[in-house]
Every structure is written in C-alpha cells, then in structure tokens.
Amino acid sequence: MKFRRNFSIVAHIDHGKSTLADRLIVAADLVSERNFRDQILDNLDIERERGITIKSQTVSLPYRAKDGQEYLLNLIDTPGHVDFTYEVSRALASCEGVLLLVDATQGVQAQTVANLYLAMEYNLEVIPVINKIDLPSADIDAARSQIDKELGLDGSSAVLVSAKTGQGLDELREAIVARIPPPKPPEDDRLRAVIFDASYDPFRGSVIACRVFSGSVKQGDTLLLMSNGLTRRVEEVGEFRLVRVPTKTLPAGAVGYVIAGIKTIADTRVGDTITLADAPVDHAMPGFREPKPVVFSSIYPVASDDYPSLVDALQKYTLNDASLVYTKDSSAALGQGFRAGFLGLLHLEIAQERLEREFNQSLILTAPSVEYHFHLQDGSMVSVDNPTYYPDPIVIVRSEEPYIRASILAPDHYMGSIMKLCIERRGVNSEMRYPGPGRVEMLFDMPLAEVLF
Known part of the structure; x- marks a missing residue:
C-alpha cells in the first residue's frame, strides 16, 4: 500500500x-508514439471535438522514483466545467491528494477556487x-502570488511544468x-469499496470503476451492493492502463x-458501497451526495413510434451519466x-448530443426551465418545473424560485459592465473583494432563471 x-x-x-494527463501517460510508456493522440483519456467523440472532459477517466501509471522504488500512481482525470462538479466530487472521494493546476497566463480563476474548496472538503x-x-x-511570479493570496497555499512550493513540452514532468x-x-491503513479486513464511475459493456454488462478502502476483492468473490442489496459473483478484477488489464486481486x-x-443498468449506482456478501460491513461509506438537477426540460421522440427505443437509450445513457434524472411525461x-x-x-x-449520436435518437427538447415552489392557501406547497402544471393564481399565497450566489472574478476595469449586466438580471450585489492588484471578485445573488435565459 505504501507504494501507491x-x-x-x-x-x-x-x-x-x-x-x-497525456504527458504523464507517455512518460509512463503506456502508449507508443505511433498510437498516441491528444486527449487520450477522453474517449467520447464529443469530448475530443469540443476539447473538454465530460466523464472522469482513470489510469494506473507505473513510476520508478529517484529512491529506486517502483510506485503505482493512480490518476483520475476529472472534468473542469461547473456543470460536472458532481463527477469531480466522486473522483476526489477516491483520492488522497490533488494537483491543482493554474494557467501561468491566466492565473487563478473562479473554478480553481471552487475545486480547491472541494478538495479541502x-x-x-x-x-x-x-x-x-x-x-x-x-x-510565473503573478501566478505564484495569486496562489499565495487567493488560495492561501504556499506559492513558492508550486511545481512549474509545461504539459505541452513535458518540461518539469520529473x-x-x-x-x-x-x-x-x-492510502491510510484500513481499520479491519472487511471489503469496503466505493463506486466512483461505471461504464456499460454490451458483452460484459456493467464495468464498475471503484476505489478499495479496506479488504480485497478477487475473482469468484460474491459482492453485495449496499444501496439495493443486490448480490453478484465477481467475474474479473483489474487495473486501468488505458485498456483494462486483469489482475488476480x-x-x-x-x-x-x-x-x-x-x-x-439501474443497479450500478455511482457512490454506492461494495462489500462481500459473506462478511458485510456495518454501514456504507460516507461522502457522496445525490446529484441535484437545476435545469429541467422535456424530451420527446420526433416520431411517437420511437418511444420504446428512447426508453432504452435513456436507461443505457444514465449508467454513464449518473447525474441525469428523468420521469415520464x-x-x-x-x-x-x-x-x-x-x-x-452544458450538461x-x-x-442531447450524446443521445442523438450514440443511440441514433431524433429528439425534440422543450425550452429549459427551473423548479418553482408555490405555497397555496390550504397550507400545502407544490413544486413546479413544467409550465403546464402552474397552479391557479387565485390560490397562491407566495412563490419561491431558486437563487444562485455567483462569484465573478474579473479584471477591475470590467467592473461597471458586469455590475450593469447583473443588476439588469435582478442581481443583488452582496459583497465585493479585491484579491490582488487589478482584480476584483464580486458576489451576486441572482435568480437562476435569469442566468438560463
């Protein structure tokens, strides 16, 4: 364990x-120059086209350190967009440390701060x-000083690298x-593992990506999934080295x-705890929360005959994307x-694009909306995310809508334009800070509906 x-x-x-991540994979000799391509961990076409990461990916990198020991570095590559914070939180719960990347040309940005707070959690x-x-x-000096002042970390201990050229990689x-x-030594030998991702293989069923916290799992063991009480016999275990490499345990x-x-598909819940059926643990691992949807839209097939295939496509899609929730409409x-x-x-x-491409669906999506709460005269409260179900205005006592607290980091000469835009959108400026020379951080409380439309 001490060499992981x-x-x-x-x-x-x-x-x-x-x-x-590409550079680390090439340095570990996991891929030949001939087979290498940029964004090698991003295996969805849409990720490669947009140049973004949507799904967390895992790879085990062997490394012989200067002390002569052979280490195994398990890297979990995470998305950067705020929509996919849930993916990031699942990946972080499986780690002991993070590399917090700061662009030397742009310095500390809003999502850098948000990800630091997640890691500290x-x-x-x-x-x-x-x-x-x-x-x-x-x-570099400005980036170091921003790491010091805005993140509260030691800027002088920051590692300088160029992922493009490979400089500073050693x-x-x-x-x-x-x-x-x-990894911390386990308290006992009973199996505790957390699912942080899952993918669907048409020949093998669900392929569960997990982090083992205590005990061990091998072929032939009988697993118990704690959230739904499902038991299954293990067919294969292994490591991710760009391709799946089977191991004994x-x-x-x-x-x-x-x-x-x-x-x-629905049985593999991301965030679930796996244990052995014959020696189960007493309680599930903490630290995971249900993804909370904020934007709602209705999905219909263009031809009503395609409804059964849309049901199938959504079931398969939600295995890879645990944060999408849906109900019949x-x-x-x-x-x-x-x-x-x-x-x-963005989500x-x-x-929509993945359902259309990967599952050949022709879809109609309605305009996105948010969830409103209406308190009625009879003392009840109804949640409405679809204009069709808007209650009779006569019986509404009061209504509530979701608000966001937007933290906007920008050069100070844009302050006037940003404030004007936010106030036009019913925003209320609650706080303003100057984290460094020439930079301003503005906090606005504003309705989520105004951000969407």
Whole structure:
C-alpha cells in the first residue's frame, strides 16, 4: 500500500488537465508514439471535438522514483466545467491528494477556487502546479502570488511544468510521490469499496470503476451492493492502463475495475458501497451526495413510434451519466416523452448530443426551465418545473424560485459592465473583494432563471 498514490488533477476549464494527463501517460510508456493522440483519456467523440472532459477517466501509471522504488500512481482525470462538479466530487472521494493546476497566463480563476474548496472538503493534500510556463505571455511570479493570496497555499512550493513540452514532468512525479500520502491503513479486513464511475459493456454488462478502502476483492468473490442489496459473483478484477488489464486481486488502497455480470443498468449506482456478501460491513461509506438537477426540460421522440427505443437509450445513457434524472411525461401535441433534470445548460446540450449520436435518437427538447415552489392557501406547497402544471393564481399565497450566489472574478476595469449586466438580471450585489492588484471578485445573488435565459 505504501507504494501507491491515488491523485486527481483539478483546474479551471482549459488550464491543461487533459494535456498534463497525456504527458504523464507517455512518460509512463503506456502508449507508443505511433498510437498516441491528444486527449487520450477522453474517449467520447464529443469530448475530443469540443476539447473538454465530460466523464472522469482513470489510469494506473507505473513510476520508478529517484529512491529506486517502483510506485503505482493512480490518476483520475476529472472534468473542469461547473456543470460536472458532481463527477469531480466522486473522483476526489477516491483520492488522497490533488494537483491543482493554474494557467501561468491566466492565473487563478473562479473554478480553481471552487475545486480547491472541494478538495479541502475531503481533507486532501493539495499540490499547486503552474502550467503553460513555455508560453511567451506566462507570468510565473503573478501566478505564484495569486496562489499565495487567493488560495492561501504556499506559492513558492508550486511545481512549474509545461504539459505541452513535458518540461518539469520529473519534478512533478517526484512531488506526487513525496507530498501525496499513501492510502491510510484500513481499520479491519472487511471489503469496503466505493463506486466512483461505471461504464456499460454490451458483452460484459456493467464495468464498475471503484476505489478499495479496506479488504480485497478477487475473482469468484460474491459482492453485495449496499444501496439495493443486490448480490453478484465477481467475474474479473483489474487495473486501468488505458485498456483494462486483469489482475488476480484488487488490494486495499487500489483503484481498478470489477466486472460482476450486473446486467441491469439501474443497479450500478455511482457512490454506492461494495462489500462481500459473506462478511458485510456495518454501514456504507460516507461522502457522496445525490446529484441535484437545476435545469429541467422535456424530451420527446420526433416520431411517437420511437418511444420504446428512447426508453432504452435513456436507461443505457444514465449508467454513464449518473447525474441525469428523468420521469415520464406526456404532451397533447408531442405524445409520450420524459421530463429530465440536468446540472446545467452544458450538461443538457451534451446529453442531447450524446443521445442523438450514440443511440441514433431524433429528439425534440422543450425550452429549459427551473423548479418553482408555490405555497397555496390550504397550507400545502407544490413544486413546479413544467409550465403546464402552474397552479391557479387565485390560490397562491407566495412563490419561491431558486437563487444562485455567483462569484465573478474579473479584471477591475470590467467592473461597471458586469455590475450593469447583473443588476439588469435582478442581481443583488452582496459583497465585493479585491484579491490582488487589478482584480476584483464580486458576489451576486441572482435568480437562476435569469442566468438560463
């Protein structure tokens, strides 16, 4: 266990997470130059086209350190967009440390701060890394001072790298080995593992990606999924090395995959605890929360005959995207469909595009809306996310709508324009801070509906 390091890379959008992951994979000789491609961990077409990461991916990197020991670095690559914070939280709960990437040309950004708070929530060791130092516009001293002042971390201990050229990569790997702690020794030998991702293989069923916290799992064991009481026999366990590599067992502290012939998609719940059926643990692992949808839209097939295939497509899609929730819905004009909840507008767009591409669906999506609460005269409260179900205005005593607290980091000369835009959208400026010279952080409380439309 002491030669394993489980870590994740977190950063603002476009600060170079996937490029750094590429560089680490090439340095570990997991892929030949001939088979290498940019964003090698991003295996969805839509991720490669947009240059973004949507799903967390895992890879185990062997590394011989300067002390002569062979270490296994388990990297979990995470998305950067705010819509996918849930994916990031699942990945972080499986790690002991994070690399917090800061772009040397842009400095600390809003999502950098949000990801730092997430990492601190899980008590992880944070290594600040300044990326893109090869660019002519890189300002390393400014990035160091922002790490000091805005993040409260030691800017002088930040590791300087260029993910594009590979400069500083050896120093980074040594820092991972030296500064990220090994997995904690387990309290007992009973199996505790947490599912942080799952994918669907048409031949093998659900492929569960999990982190083993105590005990071990091997082929032939009978697993118990704690959230639904399902028991299954393990067919194969192994590690992710770009492709699935079977091993004899997954010991405590390991990150790997388990195939247990789970055929029904809904049974694999991300965040669930796995234990052995003959020696179960007393309670599930903490730290996971249900994804909370904020944007709602109805999905209908263009031809009403396609409804059964849309049901099938949504079931398969939700295995890979645990944060999409949906219920049956119907419309006089559009027929049978679903009312779906999404984490944000980007999530909605990606779900639509993946359903159309990967499952050959022709879809009609209604305009996105948010959830309103109406308190009625009889003392009851109804939640409405669809204008069709709006209650009679005569019986409404008061209504509530979701608000967000927007933290906007910007150069101070844009302050007037940003304030004007937010106030036009019913925003209330609750606080203003100057984290560094020439930069302003504004906090606005504003209705979520105004942000969407």
